[in-house]
Amino acid sequence: MKTRTRATSTVAALAALPLLLTACVGGGGGGATADGGGDADDKTLTIWHYENEDSAMGQAWAKAIEIFESEHPDVEVEVEKQTFEQIQKNAKIVLTGDDVPDVMEYNKGNATAGQLAAQGLLMPLTDAAEAHGWSDKLAGSLATTATYDENGLMGSGEWYGVPNYGEFVGVYYNQEMFDDLGLEVPTTLAELEKVMKAFEAEGITPLAEAGAEYPLGQLWYELVLANADRGFVDDYQLFDGEVDFHGPEMTKATEQLDEWIEKGYVAPDSAGLTAEDMGVSFIKGDYPMMVSGSWWFGRVVAEMKDDWGQFNFPGNDLHTGSSGNLWVVPTNADSPSLAEEFIDVTLRPEVQEVLAQKGGLPVAGDASTIEDPKTKELTENFQEILDQDGLAFYPDWPVPGYYDVVVSQLQSLVNQSKSPDEVLDGLESAYTDGKSDLLGD
Structure with a gap:
């Protein structure tokens, strides 16, 4: 050779x-x-x-x-x-x-x-x-x-x-915890909220999260995309037009995430947790759901003892992810x-x-050639997104240094030290400055 x-x-x-x-x-x-x-x-x-x-x-x-x-x-x-x-x-x-x-x-x-x-x-x-x-x-x-x-x-x-190859953010879920409460996989955002409410009523925090790193920003962006179309994504990511940070897409998403935090769907200590903390706690069975990327798939397969599955963020046509x-x-x-x-x-x-x-x-x-059921499920979920041309990239991509801004602003939301409007002000300011630097305005 x-x-x-x-x-x-x-x-x-x-x-x-x-x-x-x-x-x-x-x-x-x-x-x-x-x-x-x-x-x-x-x-x-x-x-x-x-x-x-x-x-x-x-x-x-x-x-x-x-x-x-x-x-x-x-x-x-x-x-x-x-x-x-x-x-x-x-x-x-x-x-x-x-x-x-x-x-x-x-x-x-x-x-x-x-x-x-x-x-x-x-x-x-x-x-x-x-x-x-x-x-x-x-x-x-x-x-x-x-x-x-x-x-x-x-x-x-x-x-x-x-x-x-590609990558995307979806929802990993603990099948055994769902079965214990007789819950089905949600197919809409409203159904997801009903599932989270059912877990919270049993004293179980529904979502494993991490505010010190990327995961919380990706959850927030999924909620933005629930209210957005491709035109918004192109304006935000590619600078095709102006972005209204206080428009319906970002306002509804930030207010909804704030509501989930207040209702206990996201743990109050998650502001200081890393992606590793989040993943380990989900794999251990401490939380019934984790919104994160396909890059976790291999580790969940190797380490998780409970039965589990994965589904696309319910109701969305656009999803966090890319090539x-x-x-x-x-x-x-x-x-x-x-x-x-x-x-x-x-x-x-x-x-x-x-x-x-x-x-x-x-x-x-071709997903039909895949024999392992979990690998096939993951690939079919990704293919469903591709079929809809649904990859909408990542929330921190538009300008240099924006990752730290997204993390910091959403930590403030978890800590309840800033209102949704104040968080959006912080995101808008850094985005506007970064865009001007890139375009030489």
Whole structure:
């Protein structure tokens, strides 16, 4: 087998060098140019990714490499394992040099892939997307994180990355606790509130939550989306129009969350709890429901003793979530054509089926091939969202630093130290300032 996997981290090594690496892009590398100029090397494909070999993505990428090698017997594939943190922190330094991968996994969004694209560090893939049919396979909200304009804002402009899997926020529930009270899975928001009321009447806090990190913001955003349409999402996430933070979408959501807190549906101590605290308490059976992401699926499968299930946030057509990380091609890559061919392999049915079987939420997979019932349920829930073009991204995505703002403002709601109106004022102020900085207003 020609694959060489390097255990050492090129990113970590280069990060230790003096910052002389921050020269202008494309200096003397002989690699591809930003407009898709040729290959300096057609005998080696260097891949960087940060997936564990036992994960759904790691196993799928291994399958893709196997297929690629069988079709390119004269090409040596070099795989270098990085960590998410290493690439996130050092990509801008490393990619200005000549010793870059041909294709690498990278995070999506304005502050990550968008920044690299705007700085000329990533090769446009628009022609390849059309030639290979990626733009047909990855339509609607899936393609939003793949395209960036000249300012690095997602949702328009050139293709700079290709996602192969997805992620979304849904509701995990404890089947045994539901059965004890004779409760059914809710299909509307009103039914969800009746279920929560029934648990609270028995002295059971219905929702495992975490106000010190992302989960509470994602619950709040699900409530926003319950009152929103795609136009609102595009205004909020893509700056297509102005957002009224005191309009019906955000006002109803914030007031409803405040009401849930007052009624005891969210524990008062959750303001100081982390996502780990939340997940562990749900898995232990302390709470009947947890609103969180598909990234918890594998751990719940492995650790939860009680019978459990998962359903989409009831009544919503739009849901918190997005495509997964992107495959991107650095501007200075030596083998961009091979990189594009490898990306195309990752979207083939046999690779997507590996993702499906392992709970990796394929973007071009077939849930009917999945044998494990819980994996199939998760994948079918995701497919239902895709069928409605229902991915609406994450509440903290629009502007840099907004994550901390969302966490802080919603902690104030749990602590009852701010009213819903005051929380919305705080969210609006940071959003407006961040948007002005991004757009240069």
